[in-house]
Amino acid sequence: xxxxxxxxxxxxxxxxxxxxxxxxxxxxxxxxxxxxxxxxxxxxxxxxxxxxxxxxxxxxxxxxxxxxxxxxxxxxxxxxxxxxxxxxxxxxxxxxxxxxxxxxxxxxxxxxxxxxxxxxxxxxxxxxxxxxxxxxxxxxxxxxxxxxxxxxxxxxxxxxxxxxxxxxxxxxxxxxxxxxxxxxxxxxxxxxxxxxxxxxxxxxxxxxxxxxxxxxxxxxxxxxxxxxxxxxxxxxxxxxxxxxxxxxxxxxxxxxxxxxxxxxxxxxxxxxxxxxxxxxxxxx
Amino acid sequence: xxxxxxxxxxxxxxxxxxxxxxxxxxxxxxxxxxxxxxxxxxxxxxxxxxxxxxxxxxxxxxxxxxxxxxxxxxxxxxxxxxxxxxxxxxxxxxxxxxxxxxxxxxxxxxxxxxxxxxxxxxxxxxxxxxxxxxxxxxxxxxxxxxxxxxxxxxxxxxxxxxxxxxxxxxxxxxxxxxxxxxxxxxxxxxxxxxxxxxxxxxxxxxxxxxxxxxxxxxxxxxxxxxxxxxxxxxxxxxxxxxxxxxxxxxxxxxxxxxxxxxxxxxxxxxxxxxxxxxxxxxxxxxxxxxxxxxxxxxxxxxxxxxxxxxxxxxxxxxxxx
Numbered sequence: 257x258x259x260x261x262x263x264x265x266x267x268x269x270x271x272x273x274x275x276x277x278x279x280x281x282x283x284x285x286x287x288x289x290x291x292x293x294x295x296x297x298x299x300x301x302x303x304x305x306x307x308x309x310x311x312x313x314x315x316x317x318x319x320x321x322x323x324x325x326x327x328x329x330x331x332x333x334x335x336x337x338x339x340x341x342x343x344x345x346x347x348x349x350x351x352x353x354x355x356x357x358x359x360x361x362x363x364x365x366x367x368x369x370x371x372x373x374x375x376x377x378x379x380x381x382x383x384x385x386x387x388x389x390x391x392x393x394x395x396x397x398x399x400x401x402x403x404x405x406x407x408x409x410x411x412x413x414x415x416x417x418x419x420x421x422x423x424x425x426x427x428x429x430x431x432x433x434x435x436x437x438x439x440x441x442x443x444x445x446x447x448x449x450x451x452x453x454x455x456x457x458x459x460x461x462x463x464x465x466x467x468x469x470x471x472x473x474x475x476x477x478x479x480x481x482x483x484x485x486x487x488x489x490x491x492x493x494x495x496x497x498x499x500x501x502x503x504x505x506x507x508x509x510x511x512x513x514x515x516x517x518x519x520x521x522x523x524x525x526x527x528x529x530x531x532x533x534x535x536x537x538x539x540x
Numbered sequence: 541x542x543x544x545x546x547x548x549x550x551x552x553x554x555x556x557x558x559x560x561x562x563x564x565x566x567x568x569x570x571x572x573x574x575x576x577x578x579x580x581x582x583x584x585x586x587x588x589x590x591x592x593x594x595x596x597x598x599x600x601x602x603x604x605x606x607x608x609x610x611x612x613x614x615x616x617x618x619x620x621x622x623x624x625x626x627x628x629x630x631x632x633x634x635x636x637x638x639x640x641x642x643x644x645x646x647x648x649x650x651x652x653x654x655x656x657x658x659x660x661x662x663x664x665x666x667x668x669x670x671x672x673x674x675x676x677x678x679x680x681x682x683x684x685x686x687x688x689x690x691x692x693x694x695x696x697x698x699x700x701x702x703x704x705x706x707x708x709x710x711x712x713x714x715x716x717x718x719x720x721x722x723x724x725x726x727x728x729x730x731x732x733x734x735x736x737x738x739x740x741x742x743x744x745x746x747x748x749x750x751x752x753x754x755x756x757x758x759x760x761x762x763x764x765x766x767x768x769x770x771x772x773x774x775x776x777x778x779x780x781x782x783x784x785x786x787x788x789x790x791x792x793x794x795x796x797x798x799x800x801x802x803x804x805x806x807x808x809x810x811x812x813x814x815x816x817x818x819x820x821x822x823x824x825x826x827x828x829x830x831x832x833x834x835x836x837x838x839x840x841x842x843x844x845x846x847x848x849x850x851x852x853x854x855x856x857x858x859x860x861x
Contacts, residue, residue, distance in 0.1 A: 340838055340842035341841060341842075345649060345650075346592075346594060347841050349594065349650055350790060350841055351841055353783070353837065354834045354835070354838040355838060357783060357830055357833060358835050361828070364827035368826065476658070479654055518662065518666075521661055524654075524655075524658050525655060525658050525662070528647060528654065529645040530645070
């Protein structure tokens with residue numbers, strides 16, 4: 257039981273990172289990014305490809321991957337999503353949905369639905385912690401996720417860019433009048449969201465498989481976390497992520513794998529119906 | 541103004557109905573599946589196009605209709621036509637329930653899209669796990685051609701049936717669009733608070749829209765089951781149908797009478813062409829048609845935000861008579 261809780265916490269950290277990117281984009285752009293899951297899949301394939309082609313360890317790939325996905329996200333928002341949606345929220349939703357369909361199925365066409373893994377045994381390394389056996393890659397993932405979240409928090413609260421992001425999130429017109437270009441800020445935010453995904457992908461890779469649909473498994477979990485934690489709330493995403501990780505781990509233990517899946521959706525629907533502002537979100 | 545779309549639409553369907561006299565079975569099969577998607581898209585259009593509530597989970601209704609017809613026939617020996625009626629009714633009920641839950645909780649915009657997606661996924665997981673629905677192996681409806689079984693030895697009759705249903709929904713949509721109910725739907729879409737201030741019962745209007753929408757899409761699911769005589773959870777409740785009806789409506793012109801039909805025919809056509817063209821270059825590649833659909837969605841919203849119908853209307857207005 258304690259082991260299940262600990263494992264849930266460890267898995268939850270990766271969820272939290274995925275959710276962090278989603279909540280950041282929602283908090284600033286006020287849109288749900290439906291392409292989030294597909295972008296995570298893309299990041300996992302990229303990390304897998306770097307390993308397969310150049311033997312690059314996924315942990316070493318974190319920094320270049322984050323930089324690359326930051327640029328990708330910036331470009332996507334600046335030149336695709338932004339211009340295509342004419343500033344209408346409904347359109348943005350549909351454009352990100354379109355992007356996710358394109359990315360996911362392009363990967364499917366290129367790599368087929370085969371499942372790939374890193375193929376190393378390192379995924380099964382365990383660390384003994386008191387009475388519990390914990391997986392080493394997951395432990396590393398936990399540490400790095402918290403570090404990445406702290407870093408994001410620091411960027412948002414201390415740098416000028418962070419201030420600009422928060423300003424646009426609060427009052428777009430006011431920020432614009434102060435000389436901030438919201439299109440640039442939107443793109444930077446989207447880039448940061450994608451960078452979170454790249455880090456998460458590198459951390460997940462050693463213990464997880466890769467196939468063109470893998471992002472779907474995470475994206476609904478991430479949506480659940482974001483809704484649970486309150487749309488746009490960063491501490492909410494962290495706590496929500498850890499909570500959902502534990503619930504899933506316990507659910508899998510008590511109900512078995514196939515119905516354990518159901519738990520996430522049920523929580524999701526219940527939270528949306530009963531408390532759509534989440535645990536940390538401001539009252540609408 | 542939207543009733544003007546009615547005549548070209550009926551003419552188009554009449555043309556399709558004449559196809560069995562000239563076209564091959566491949567073409568008829570294509571038209572059949574395109575029209576079934578068109579029917580499902582007409583359902584989406586009532587809720588998403590007119591009432592402005594974007595659903596990402598219309599597979600919930602499509603699958604409900606398909607499973608209802610199949611299960612009633614296979615497990616209870618119910619007549620297929622009665623199964624069709626039951627499926628349509630069940631679609632309306634499920635729509636009403638999902639609507640009552642989520643509209644009462646005041647979900648709109650992306651929240652509503654997310655919750656519909658989640659409902660469809662829950663249904664898919666349940667249908668995939670339960671014995672009642674044939675589980676992962678799916679359900680086979682016994683082949684026994686006959687009018688009473690809603691199975692026809694020739695493709696033509698089934699095509700006429702589906703085209704007739706699409707035409708009926710076209711008439712229904714045009715009638716709604718002209719009337720009071722249509723005006724209320726549009727009022728809710730354009731500004732919910734203003735509509736409420738004018739005395740529109742927003743919740744009731746949305747509930748009626750989602751029930752009607754669910755019924756129409758469920759009818760498409762029933763006809764799908766009768767056409768292919770096989771279904772499993774990832775066909776009936778799969779994201780493909782949610783996505784395809786949405787894109788068909790948005791591309792064709794959401795909130796227009798003819799948009800969903802045009803969109804579905806065009807989209808299905810483009811998808812088939814993409815599959816054939818790439819298939820000749822690289823062999824069968826999974827997911828190609830969906831790549832094209834997704835790209836069309838992005839490009840369509842970028843350059844034709846009101847869909848093909850909106851674009852046509854602008855063209856017509858540019859040349860005054």
